[in-house]
Amino acid sequence: MKTFEYTIKDELGIHARPAGMLAKTAKELDSEITITKGEKTVGATKLMALMGMGIKCGETITVTINGGDEEASETAMKQFFESNL
Amino acid sequence: MKDKIFGVLQRVGRSFMLPIALLPVAGLLLGIGSSFTNPTTLETYGLTGIISEGGFLYTILDIMSKTGSVVFDNLALLFAMGVAIGMAKKEKEVAALSGAIGYLIMNTAISALISAKGGVEAMAVNSTTTSLGITTLQMGVFGGIIVGLGVAALHNRFYKVQLPQVLSFFGGTRFVPIITSIVYLIVGVVMFYIWPIVQSGIAQLGQLVLESGYVGTWIYGIIERALIPFGLHHVFYMPFWQTELGGAMLIDGTMIQGAQNIFFAELASKATEQFSVSATRFMSGKFPFMIFGLPAAAFAMYKAARPEKKKLVGGLLLSAALTSMLTGITEPLEFTFLFVAPVMYAVHCVLAGLSYMLMHIFHVGVGMTFSGGAIDLTLFGILQGNEKTNWIWIVIVGLIYAVVYYFVFYFMITKFNFKTPGREADDEETKLYTRKDVDARKEFAAAKNVDDFDKISALILKGLGGKANLSDVDCCATRLRVTVINPDLVQDSLLKESGASGVIHKGNGVQVIYGPQVSVVKSNLEDFLDTAASDTLDIFSDESVLDTSKEKKIESKPKVQTIELYSHMNGTVVLLEEVEDEAFSSKVLGEGIAIEPTEGKLYAPCDGKVEMVFETKHAVNIVSKDGCEILLHIGIDTVKLSGEFFESHVADGQEICKGDLLISFDREKIKNAGYKTTTPMVICNTEDYKAVEAVAAGNIIAGEKIIKIK
Numbered sequence: 058m059k060t061f062e063y064t065i066k067d068e069l070g071i072h073a074r075p076a077g078m079l080a081k082t083a084k085e086l087d088s089e090i091t092i093t094k095g096e097k098t099v100g101a102t103k104l105m106a107l108m109g110m111g112i113k114c115g116e117t118i119t120v121t122i123n124g125g126d127e128e129a130s131e132t133a134m135k136q137f138f139e140s141n142l
Numbered sequence: 143m144k145d146k147i148f149g150v151l152q153r154v155g156r157s158f159m160l161p162i163a164l165l166p167v168a169g170l171l172l173g174i175g176s177s178f179t180n181p182t183t184l185e186t187y188g189l190t191g192i193i194s195e196g197g198f199l200y201t202i203l204d205i206m207s208k209t210g211s212v213v214f215d216n217l218a219l220l221f222a223m224g225v226a227i228g229m230a231k232k233e234k235e236v237a238a239l240s241g242a243i244g245y246l247i248m249n250t251a252i253s254a255l256i257s258a259k260g261g262v263e264a265m266a267v268n269s270t271t272t273s274l275g276i277t278t279l280q281m282g283v284f285g286g287i288i289v290g291l292g293v294a295a296l297h298n299r300f301y302k303v304q305l306p307q308v309l310s311f312f313g314g315t316r317f318v319p320i321i322t323s324i325v326y327l328i329v330g331v332v333m334f335y336i337w338p339i340v341q342s343g344i345a346q347l348g349q350l351v352l353e354s355g356y357v358g359t360w361i362y363g364i365i366e367r368a369l370i371p372f373g374l375h376h377v378f379y380m381p382f383w384q385t386e387l388g389g390a391m392l393i394d395g396t397m398i399q400g401a402q403n404i405f406f407a408e409l410a411s412k413a414t415e416q417f418s419v420s421a422t423r424f425m426s427g428k429f430p431f432m433i434f435g436l437p438a439a440a441f442a443m444y445k446a447a448r449p450e451k452k453k454l455v456g457g458l459l460l461s462a463a464l465t466s467m468l469t470g471i472t473e474p475l476e477f478t479f480l481f482v483a484p485v486m487y488a489v490h491c492v493l494a495g496l497s498y499m500l501m502h503i504f505h506v507g508v509g510m511t512f513s514g515g516a517i518d519l520t521l522f523g524i525l526q527g528n529e530k531t532n533w534i535w536i537v538i539v540g541l542i543y544a545v546v547y548y549f550v551f552y553f554m555i556t557k558f559n560f561k562t563p564g565r566e567a568d569d570e571e572t573k574l575y576t577r578k579d580v581d582a583r584k585e586f587a588a589a590k591n592v593d594d595f596d597k598i599s600a601l602i603l604k605g606l607g608g609k610a611n612l613s614d615v616d617c618c619a620t621r622l623r624v625t626v627i628n629p630d631l632v633q634d635s636l637l638k639e640s641g642a643s644g645v646i647h648k649g650n651g652v653q654v655i656y657g658p659q660v661s662v663v664k665s666n667l668e669d670f671l672d673t674a675a676s677d678t679l680d681i682f683s684d685e686s687v688l689d690t691s692k693e694k695k696i697e698s699k700p701k702v703q704t705i706e707l708y709s710h711m712n713g714t715v716v717l718l719e720e721v722e723d724e725a726f727s728s729k730v731l732g733e734g735i736a737i738e739p740t741e742g743k744l745y746a747p748c749d750g751k752v753e754m755v756f757e758t759k760h761a762v763n764i765v766s767k768d769g770c771e772i773l774l775h776i777g778i779d780t781v782k783l784s785g786e787f788f789e790s791h792v793a794d795g796q797e798i799c800k801g802d803l804l805i806s807f808d809r810e811k812i813k814n815a816g817y818k819t820t821t822p823m824v825i826c827n828t829e830d831y832k833a834v835e836a837v838a839a840g841n842i843i844a845g846e847k848i849i850k851i852k
Contacts, residue, residue, distance in 0.1 A: 069781050069782065072756065072758070072781045073761055074724075074725035076731075080730075105773065108754065108756075108773070108826075109754045109763060
């Protein structure tokens with residue numbers, strides 16, 4: 058299991074579009090990805106739950122990577138967040 | 143075959159309605175205008191002091207009379223254009239232009255031949271007339287109908303024609319006026335030689351009708367009424383009203399043909415002392431049963447209704463009776479008993495025929511513009527004076543008719559226990575039948591009989607995923623080119639069974655290869671799409687359309703639960719692929735559909751629970767009671783508005799029902815801020831289902847079925 062923290066820089070936060078892209082990216086990886094904000098944790102492929110987190114700009118989330126090629130998945134997720142959020 | 147001819151005739155009849163709808167207004171102008179400029183009328187009512195020739199009121203009335211009259215004078219042109227519009231399948235405005243062109247060209251060709259032959263003097267007496275300043279053969283409205291029907295046929299055949307590259311500018315709809323002018327040049331030449339023969343034939347047939355006297359009038363009346371259920375009565379009476387068949391007469395030095403034309407020419411003429419009954423016998427008979435008889439029948443139905451239903455039925459029957467009385471539009475009332483008691487309708491036909499005959503016998507000379515209501519009776523009967531029209535007989539016969547209709551109807555209803563309104567079993571809804579109901583019944587019956595509908599077209603339609611799945615049908619030289627809403631619904635096997643040699647898919651485009659006969663396949667399919675049967679394709683059991691092997695395949699599929707979602711807005715359906723936002727069009731967020739709203743309101747597409755309203759209030763997540771996760775997203779990029787112009791009416795976690803208002807928004811302001819309001823509805827958990835299908839296209843009203851999920 059690997060984790061990393063990320064602080065959202067996109068001023069609009071994780072609204073519909075980034076949530077869709079995040080879910081899509083997570084689906085393509087062979088690891089299980091979860092997103093944690095405060096006490097809530099959701100699967101990154103669960104689009105609606107993801108949107109339901111209401112993650113806003115400046116908030117810090119924890120990304121957890123579990124199983125599969127964790128190394129590659131972590132790189133991919135980091136890259137995704139850096140370039141999109 | 144029989145049904146096909148019938149269908150065409152019915153459409154012809156319906157296409158007459160556009161020009162005919164103008165007649166009451168033109169008749170009103172002519173009726174009022176000519177009544178009060180007629181010196182006899184003015185003297186009779188002592189109005190000479192107020193209305194005198196050259197005076198202000200007289201001039202106004204004269205304008206009314208003449209503008210009304212011009213409509214009747216140019217009916218042929220109106221029919222040429224109106225019928226072309228009514229019969230054209232698409233691009234109707236081009237058909238209208240072509241109709242006018244065809245009419246002018248045909249008459250001009252005839253005119254040139256008449257002068258070549260030596261002018262009007264060389265022609266048979268009364269066989270020529272002047273139309274729009276062109277000296278031509280007297281063809282009456284027939285001339286216009288010939289043009290209208292022919293132009294529509296040419297139009298439907300050629301409006302999509304493709305010409306070789308160099309001439310391509312003249313292709314498509316532009317080709318229709320061109321081919322029309324050429325064809326009607328030839329038709330004009332042919333008419334010049336044929337029409338005189340037809341003219342003498344019609345004259346003889348009309349003579350026969352005229353000579354058969356009262357019995358002839360009676361039979362005319364029965365047939366006219368009996369054709370009402372089929373909507374073909376206009377085809378039957380029009381020739382009598384508008385052509386030589388209804389007689390010809392010299393009025394004010396002009397030869398006038400057709401019963402109605404004669405009446406209105408006499409109305410416009412200041413020399414008329416009495417209206418010609420030989421003409422009005424094709425019209426006057428309507429008054430007694432329309433103003434008196436049928437309303438009495440309505441009263442009989444009211445009396446025969448069960449006491450607890452009387453109040454409900456009373457309103458329905460009263461409005462139908464008033465419509466018949468005032469305007470002479472009888473269908474609302476007639477269709478009420480036509481289905482439940484055809485025998486009663488037969489009796490009605492005989493009585494109606496008798497009414498025509500009685501009016502003939504009593505020399506009643508009251509004409510009409512459209513039908514025999516009280517308005518026409520007042521204008522063309524009472525106002526013209528009893529000496530000219532004998533209108534008093536309409537009232538006398540009418541009162542007797544009222545009594546006869548009341549007792550005959552009441553007796554028959556109670557004796558045979560006919561289920562007229564208010565007498566039906568409790569579960570049936572009380573209502574007046576409309577023409578649509580008649581057609582729907584007919585087509586439903588026809589559709590059930592497999593031999594009677596186009597099997598191949600039905601098969602193709604089924605193969606393409608049903609009517610709702612079609613967005614556009616076209617063809618090229620060998621292929622049927624179809625744009626479908628959901629390509630997954632297309633079943634190649636069914637298409638091949640319909641005779642296709644291959645099927646090509648390209649996104650939403652489907653090309654079905656049939657070979658050169660494809661244009662026939664396409665037009666058959668289009669005709670089939672126009673029938674009610676195509677809407678209800680599912681009513682056919684599979685074995686009627688498919689052979690048994692296919693049927694087994696279908697049956698072997700496991701039954702899956704389908705979830706239906708209903709439109710979330712009023713507006714126009716937009717395919718998700720066409721939404722101008724990658725996130726939706728690429729379907730990253732899931733399958734679904736979008737609506738371009740015409741109103742700033744978002745409604746719940748199903749029963750369920752609000753999962754979350756976005757903080758910016760431009761989107762809402764809903765979970766349906768079946769577990770379907772739905773994202774409704776108002777506008778493109780509207781997250782940037784940070785909630786401005788949006789107002790939420792629900793809270794997170796709230797239970798909702800289909801049709802509940804979720805969010806309202808200011809469409810104009812959002813647009814002015816530079817954002818689109820296209821609103822996608824996507825199924826976030828699309829991967830949990832086998833298929834998400836859009837089942838609507840075009841304009842939609844909130845609450846109509848829009849998505850099916852399997």
